[in-house]
Amino acid sequence: MADAINFLFPKIPKLISTVIDHYKNGPPKPSWNLKFHLIFAFIQLAIDDLYHSTIEDVQRFSNKPAAIPPDFAVDQ
Structure with a gap:
């Protein structure tokens, strides 16, 4: 929330x-x-702001967990 603000x-x-x-x-x-x-x-403005940001800042802003459907199989 603070990142969005x-x-x-x-x-x-x-x-x-x-x-x-x-x-x-x-x-x-x-x-x-x-x-x-x-x-x-x-x-x-958003493109200009992201252009002057570091990779770490952009990753921190966009690093949100995604919901995985229950029928999705994960092989490791």
Whole structure:
């Protein structure tokens, strides 16, 4: 949970400025609505953040256990 907050919290000012820019200057493309503009800005920020992160940081953020179905057989 703390990793998700640390990942999301620094992006809030950019997302707010995207909303202001969207209403002040209009969308970058005529077909973009606010939702798409925010998603595009968030993806850009996430990619930029992951680009400047170390491998260990990315692995720690994405290291979540996956549920294994009960009928799945594991051979060792």
